[in-house]
Amino acid sequence: MNYDLFAEYYDELMSGIDYPARAEYIDGIIKKYKPDAHLLVDLACGTGSMTVEFAAMGYDVIGVDLSGNMLSKAREKSDGSILYLCQSMQNLDMYGTIDAFVCTLDSLNHIEDREQLLLALSRVSLFLEPDGVFVFDMNTPYKHEKILADNAFVYETENVFCVWQNEYSGDGRVDIALDFFARQPDGTYLRESEDFCEVAYSYEETESLLNLAGLKILAAYDDMTFEPPRCDSERIVIAAVKSERK
Secondary structure, three states: OOHHHHHHHHHHHOOOOOHHHHHHHHHHHHHHHOOOOOEEEEEOOOOOHHHHHHHHOOOEEEEEEOOHHHHHHHHHHOOOOOEEEEOOHHHOOOOOOEEEEEEOOOHHHHOOOHHHHHHHHHHHHHHEEEEEEEEEEEEOHHHHHHHHOOOEEEEEOOOEEEEEEEEEOOOOEEEEEEEEEEEOOOOOEEEEEEEEEEEOOOHHHHHHHHHHOOEEEEEEEEOOOOOOOOOOOOEEEEEEEEOOOO
16 A cells, blocks of 8 residues: 555544544553553554644654655654654564554554564564553454445545445455545546555454464453453454563
8 A cells, every 4th residue: 555645635534533532542551551651652653643642641752654654744743752763563673662552543454464464563572661561453353344344435525535445355354445536726636546455353363463472462442442342343452561571
């Protein structure tokens, strides 16, 4: 996926997300398992809407994303106190160990290869403090099979019209085609297209990959709650720590 193209429309299309509420929720999980966390890395931070919320809470924040254009948008929202790094999760390279890693809004589902996902998790494990915490969310197989499925969705904002079409392959994989129609100054529309996929991993497979990376699950929640995941949960949130943590 060319995230540099998506960056132009991302904030408009994601305007319905309550970033302050989601950041507060994630902060509550971090505080539960690492109450003295200070240094936080926001993985796949995108345009930085969540990143600035964590910084406002008092964390010393590093935002990491693969897209230079996404990071340019993120820097526009920051007062300069946030360090942004252009890196993939699979090639994550920190300057030292980190108290808390965060990865939200199904960013890990964009890693469609299990070996690559294991590599990304292993990099987190490598740089995580021995008593640190990794909080992330993932779309569930239920969401991919029942909600995204072979459906199409339409999003319209003041400046862009987006048609989102899915094709579900039956193994947790959804191939997604986006067509953007951006309003031009003369009233016409410019069409641009983007294709990518997301893969939903089962809880058991996610746990297995975490264990192989030297991490273990402390808790799993239905999204934006502190209740256990349900069979029809569309997104689950997981808190993980290093396997040797007491």
